[in-house]
Amino acid sequence: MRKEAQHIAKLILISGLLGLLYGCDGGDDVPSVPRGSMKTSHITYDAVGIATGYVKYTNDANHNPSKAESMSVGPDNLPFTSDDTLTEYSLFRYDAEGRQVLFHYELSQDRSFSLPVHGFRYTGPGADTVWFTDDDVAYNNPNSVASYGSWEYYPDGTPAQTVVYNSPGDDMQWLSADDLVSYYMVFDAHAGNVMSSHRYYSSPGLDQQWFTGDDVMGSYFDGLKGYFNEGADGVWFTADDWVDTYVTSTTDSTTGVNYMRWFTIGTDAIAYTTDDYAFVSTAILHSPQLVFTASLQAGADMILGTVDDVWLQIPEKSEFDENGRLIKLTTYSSAGADNLYLTADDIVSGYAVITYHRNGSQLQRIEYVGAGLNGIWFDEDDEIAAYEDSTFASGFLRSIKRYTSAGLNLTWFDEDDVISTETRYSFYY
Numbered sequence: 001m002r003k004e005a006q007h008i009a010k011l012i013l014i015s016g017l018l019g020l021l022y023g024c025d026g027g028d029d030v031p032s033v034p035r036g037s038m039k040t041s042h043i044t045y046d047a048v049g050i051a052t053g054y055v056k057y058t059n060d061a062n063h064n065p066s067k068a069e070s071m072s073v074g075p076d077n078l079p080f081t082s083d084d085t086l087t088e089y090s091l092f093r094y095d096a097e098g099r100q101v102l103f104h105y106e107l108s109q110d111r112s113f114s115l116p117v118h119g120f121r122y123t124g125p126g127a128d129t130v131w132f133t134d135d136d137v138a139y140n141n142p143n144s145v146a147s148y149g150s151w152e153y154y155p156d157g158t159p160a161q162t163v164v165y166n167s168p169g170d171d172m173q174w175l176s177a178d179d180l181v182s183y184y185m186v187f188d189a190h191a192g193n194v195m196s197s198h199r200y201y202s203s204p205g206l207d208q209q210w211f212t213g214d215d216v217m218g219s220y221f222d223g224l225k226g227y228f229n230e231g232a233d234g235v236w237f238t239a240d241d242w243v244d245t246y247v248t249s250t251t252d253s254t255t256g257v258n259y260m261r262w263f264t265i266g267t268d269a270i271a272y273t274t275d276d277y278a279f280v281s282t283a284i285l286h287s288p289q290l291v292f293t294a295s296l297q298a299g300a301d302m303i304l305g306t307v308d309d310v311w312l313q314i315p316e317k318s319e320f321d322e323n324g325r326l327i328k329l330t331t332y333s334s335a336g337a338d339n340l341y342l343t344a345d346d347i348v349s350g351y352a353v354i355t356y357h358r359n360g361s362q363l364q365r366i367e368y369v370g371a372g373l374n375g376i377w378f379d380e381d382d383e384i385a386a387y388e389d390s391t392f393a394s395g396f397l398r399s400i401k402r403y404t405s406a407g408l409n410l411t412w413f414d415e416d417d418v419i420s421t422e423t424r425y426s427f428y429y
Helices: 002-022
Strands: 037-045 051-059 065-072 085-091 102-107 114-118 120-124 144-153 159-167 180-187 198-203 216-222 225-229 242-251 258-264 277-286 290-297 310-320 326-334 347-356 362-370 383-393 396-405 418-427
Touching (some): 277 310
Antiparallel strands (some): 037 051, 037 418, 065 085, 085 120, 102 114, 102 144, 159 180, 180 198, 216 225, 225 242, 258 277, 277 290, 290 310, 310 326, 326 347, 383 396, 396 418
């Protein structure tokens, strides 16, 4: 029971945390594309610039990608020809506000909980060897789980409810009406950096019908405490509910960064005693022009601050212009000696600078990975790792090409730079 409770605690906490860090958009670092442009394909090239594969997108009536087909380039070494082969595909769904509501789940590095990733993936054509038929094989390997989640949101974009399905039901078809629910979570509304309260329902109750009054609640999180047993009285939301997990929260008065640490009770089974141990720490700051996020999970030794810790979210500072567009993204490897983020001794690992076309599309993105010969970050001799250039037609975005090598002449931004990917767009009126 205790091991199961800890697993559920992590699942609930990380799901709630993702909502805070990303607004449940998966945290994708994607170029800004204004209304009027839609993605149609994404091409991958090898080290000498030959196309090896691509993703082609089908868009829905609202111009959002509804299907992504991953293709391998055939013997002619040309994309979009008849000898190309399909290797997998993903389906996407959206709510009325254009927010993605369909996720599959990838296991964390230590396999103790799962994280939502956009879309639902199929990786095989099934026994009939024909793609896009009822027996297509859902994505499932050692780093994933055969399940998916649907999400609902509050008007401000924060999570309201997620339902996780773990079986395709009697019809053996995923994403159909008889898929079997594994569990669901209901989130209370929250704002800013305040952790939401949420309830985890693990069983449909005696009536065997989900989403009815007798659904069995397995745990709940109320602000900064997680409860995993209803106590001796057998009634939830009373004074004897058992706290298994809790969060400490402090805000730095100088930087405004909010620090939270997630604790699990120790061997004495009593919260807030000296044998409790932290298994996740986060640092979060949200403002209109600056967002900072970092999240670290304890590794196999279950001790934060040791060499086997795993980043759930690498330390990242996002800076925005007055129009809400990302203009600079800085990543860090450490908070430095003071163990506080957004202070002078933070250790930078890289950054990107983004500029925009007059129509709002990304114009160029340059990524830096070194401080250069002078050892000083954010000046002209910083080491470039990659850049992206955009092309336009009739004022609309047509492609974004990504270059990851300066070529034989070792000079960036000229004709022998080596392309690694190209994303193509079409436009509509």
